[in-house]
Amino acid sequence: MEEMKDLILTYVINEYQEDEDDEITYDTPLISSGFVDSFSMVSLKVFLERKFQISIPDDKATPEAFDSVNKIVELVKSYMKK
């Protein structure tokens, strides 16, 4: 669980953080803050699906579900169980 959180957080920081002074934590809003826009969500979804061997339906990949690392972890976990 912690490993998954850190993996996702590291990916988000590496790929989407533009200003090194910005702090991105597990609860930082990603979509509403503009770190990740709706088009970029696609590459984030691809990352999650490939990394965790899951398939997230398009209608579940919503801005709300992707809005923080913690929310993403919940989403990923719900598909790993299935």
Added chain:
Amino acid sequence: MTNIGSYHERVRDFNWNIAEKELGYNPGDTINIGWYCSDRICRMGLSDRIALYHEGFSGEERKYTFNDLRLATNTIGSFLRDLGIVPEDRVCLFMDRIPELYFSFIAGLKIGAIVQPLFSAFGDESLFVRLENAGTRAIITQRKHLAKVRKIADRLPGLEHIIIVDHRGDKELLKGEKAFSLTEATPVEEIEIFPARADSPSVLHYTSGTTGQPKGVRHVHYSLISQYLTTKWVLDLRDDDIYWCTADPGWVTGTSYGIIGPWSMGVTQCVLDSGFSADAWYRFIEKYRITMWYSAPTAIRSLMKAGDEVVKKYDLTSLRHLASVGEPLNAEAVIWSEKVYGLPFLDTYWQTETGSIMISNFPGMKIKPGSMGKPFPGIEGVVLDPKTFTPITEPGKVGLIAFKPGWPAMMTTYWNNPEKYSEKFVNGWYLAGDRAYLDNEEYYWFIGRDDDVINTGGHLVSPFEVESALLEHEAVSESAVVAKPDEVNMEVVKAFITLKPGYTPNDDLELEIMNFIRKKLSSLAMPQEIEYMDSLPKTRSGKIMRRLLHAREWGEEIGDTSTLDDE
């Protein structure tokens, strides 16, 4: 009663001097858009009216009166002038939707600079080609985008000034970089307004074509005339309206109707600098009691996807008029909005090059869901036969959308590219590059682009630009980029690639290439899907047959493949 009243009477009696008179402009006078949007409104006695309600993503609110707007734009204009910015210097605005973006736009116009707004999500290469092409002298940006600017600054010898509006003192500034803080600067009460003439250049927006690099669309100060009147008659703005245009000023809607239109009328507008979510948008409408909402089909379809229940959580009764722009608005979205908001979104059609609304569904007019509507009064629109370039009179026959040049907001050239500009005109008509047909009541119905440009979420993406960027990835040997149908964005970018020897297709590589394009160009240009091919279909002369791949994606007939090399 609507501002336009009877569409037919307006068409019959139309003259652009209606707008000139209302704005107090006489031919030959000076006409500075920046002054019209700020100082003139204050002189009309509206200094204390709110010009801008601004909310950032974390909910912090700022509000500015028209007098605040006047002072802020004087202050920024004065700062730019002190740096040595002179009329017709290109000043790029590369910021998120923060108040400084809106004020810098007006400030640049006030001192006669040519303002070059660019979408802040652009990657460094997209930024570079636009700054290089424009010969930009100054860029105003934020700390968070500074890394992208620094990455390309050495390759731009003409870029003398990099202005950071939120600089922190603890970080070192490099050569050419200057800090400017609007909150710390001494407000400038008076500034000499550049005496712009009707044909003085004002704004340079970049747009993508099928081939070649992006084109800089040059507009002039006289464009105010049609931007003002279309705002009044199509968006139906009134004195007591609270207006929300959801477009980013990096694109033309965000300046023509997200700055110039409402402020030249002295109307209060709201800006939400936050990513999309249905809850956030509805809460924003409820909080500010927004009355007029101008949005885009992609957003409307995303709201449809979020469902009807979320609408019921908010009080949206303040809304009285809705309009849409960016790509054709499908009939289902019009019908849905009438069901859930009690109001249909009225589709409007125009482009970066036209500068103002050309075809629209007008308030009070019979709406045909899915139709583009009819030309704005004073606009002579036609559908041309693609072979003879003569107007088609037969209802239902598809042709090219074209307009008779001469409206005030028409572009005056493509920057440094008069040849491309000339290509836009045939037989005295301006060719919009889109296909449509007219029905028996002369409503326009959109069919599609007349070229390979991809319209994704209302933004144009050049397949050539993405293909070129793909080739810069070490693993990619060949590339072809086409539009792929998408439920929300209408179209998204799809790439077909072949790999160089030594590379094999795999999931990690696909993700790596997606992110490579996102960072280099923008998230809009990032292929949402990449398909590996052993070889790409080519003509006998070796040209990649993009149309064949496009047809496959859209389930269309492939057409003549007699010149195909690799069947």
